[in-house]
Amino acid sequence: MKNFIYNNSTIIIFGKDSEQKVGFETKKYGKKVLLHYGGGSIKRSGLYDKVINSLKKEEIDVIELSGVKPNPRLSLVREGIKLVKENNIDFILAVGGGSVIDSAKAISIGAMYDKDVWDFFDKGVEIKAALPIGVVLTLPAAGSETSHSCVITNEDGWYKRSAASILERPKFAIMNPELTYTLPNYQTACGATDMIAHVMERYFTNEKNVEYTDQLCEATIRVIMDSVKICLNDNHNYASRANLMWAGTNAHSGILGTGRIEDWASHGIEHELSGIYDITHGAGLAIIFPAWMKYVYKHDLERFARFANTVFGIKINNDLHETSLQGIKRLEDFFAEIGLPTKLSEVNISTDKFEEMAIKATKNHKIGNFVKLGKEDVINILNLAK
Numbered sequence: 001m002k003n004f005i006y007n008n009s010t011i012i013i014f015g016k017d018s019e020q021k022v023g024f025e026t027k028k029y030g031k032k033v034l035l036h037y038g039g040g041s042i043k044r045s046g047l048y049d050k051v052i053n054s055l056k057k058e059e060i061d062v063i064e065l066s067g068v069k070p071n072p073r074l075s076l077v078r079e080g081i082k083l084v085k086e087n088n089i090d091f092i093l094a095v096g097g098g099s100v101i102d103s104a105k106a107i108s109i110g111a112m113y114d115k116d117v118w119d120f121f122d123k124g125v126e127i128k129a130a131l132p133i134g135v136v137l138t139l140p141a142a143g144s145e146t147s148h149s150c151v152i153t154n155e156d157g158w159y160k161r162s163a164a165s166i167l168e169r170p171k172f173a174i175m176n177p178e179l180t181y182t183l184p185n186y187q188t189a190c191g192a193t194d195m196i197a198h199v200m201e202r203y204f205t206n207e208k209n210v211e212y213t214d215q216l217c218e219a220t221i222r223v224i225m226d227s228v229k230i231c232l233n234d235n236h237n238y239a240s241r242a243n244l245m246w247a248g249t250n251a252h253s254g255i256l257g258t259g260r261i262e263d264w265a266s267h268g269i270e271h272e273l274s275g276i277y278d279i280t281h282g283a284g285l286a287i288i289f290p291a292w293m294k295y296v297y298k299h300d301l302e303r304f305a306r307f308a309n310t311v312f313g314i315k316i317n318n319d320l321h322e323t324s325l326q327g328i329k330r331l332e333d334f335f336a337e338i339g340l341p342t343k344l345s346e347v348n349i350s351t352d353k354f355e356e357m358a359i360k361a362t363k364n365h366k367i368g369n370f371v372k373l374g375k376e377d378v379i380n381i382l383n384l385a386k
């Protein structure tokens, strides 16, 4: 097990009616708040009114910026930074899913920087300060509610890039599973797939003696799979919604990666897909992850056979190749069962931009750590996914 420092400082306020506490929590950090949200789901569900009332009760000034799109855009982030600077805003409240939270994080680092915020994403400039942010989560998926990174798409060239710093971790995340009852099944399924991918990016490591987190990873994937299937048939199943939500946070809080080197090649490739084609991140992962697995499984047959066994109950036989491939097939079948595409052709993506995506994904260095991948490898993986 590798040495590590683990510090996830986000306070989780979980459970029924927890959104009623948003004003009280916000007041600890700021008096003038940027309320950031997406395309209107929070107005339709009634959450918007509850948040406004709670903030008003604490006499907090509110300035709003709505319109965050899935795969959040740099232009809105720049607008948010301007708004924050001009109005002396001291806290950002993100109400929504991963896209809203990521947009809020990007505004929070850009507001404390006197040059262009894209420097953090493109040039790797170190993040030295960030405005505090808080979250009311409505979509369990990206894990951004406690993660230390954000992912933004620059419309100029359709680059989807991330910027990371522990300064981005939200001060608090309010998580009421009931707020996810209104999710369309497709978003619930995409969210669960993103969670599973976050666990697998950590599970497929070359580190050997990490039995504790290996087993946490396996259990987390099983719970996500069981819970999402129930949620898709029974929208209002509180127990399954709650398990899914909490598993999604821990899939990406950092705990499952402790003591090991994580991979992240599949996310790197997927970000090119959702950056260029604007598909849902979880759907892109349902396509790319099985292709990546088929490409690299021979690197560690024991690990892939163990995955097949512990996640799907497939008996490990003498032929580890066969067991590994059965596990990958079952994962693909699972994604299809919950209504997601598993091939690029299903989302109308042709081979046209394989080269461009591979160049972009590997522009600065090879990607992945389980197996390091260069441009040709990425093209091979995209071909396995077509």
Ligand code: NZQ
Binding pocket: 037, 038, 039, 040, 041, 042, 068, 069, 070, 071, 072, 096, 097, 098, 099, 100, 102, 138, 139, 140, 141, 142, 143, 144, 147, 148, 149, 150, 151, 179, 180, 181, 182, 183, 184, 187, 190, 191, 194, 252, 267, 274, 281, 282
């Ligand atoms: O915009 P609104 O109207 O709110 O609608 C959203 C959006 O259309 C809707 N929605 C959210 N909660 C709802 C709801 N509809 C009904 N009822 C609710 N309760 O769902 C749609 C998708 O929302 P979005 O925020 O885009 O989804 P998600 O949470 O999956 O976030 C995806 C983004 O997160 C990034 C992805 O790349 C993608 O851009 N990621 C961020 C990470 C991080 N910061 O740590 C890690 C991840 O790997 C990921 O890359």
Ligand code: ZN
Binding pocket: 142, 194, 197, 198, 267, 281
């Ligand atoms: Zn993800």
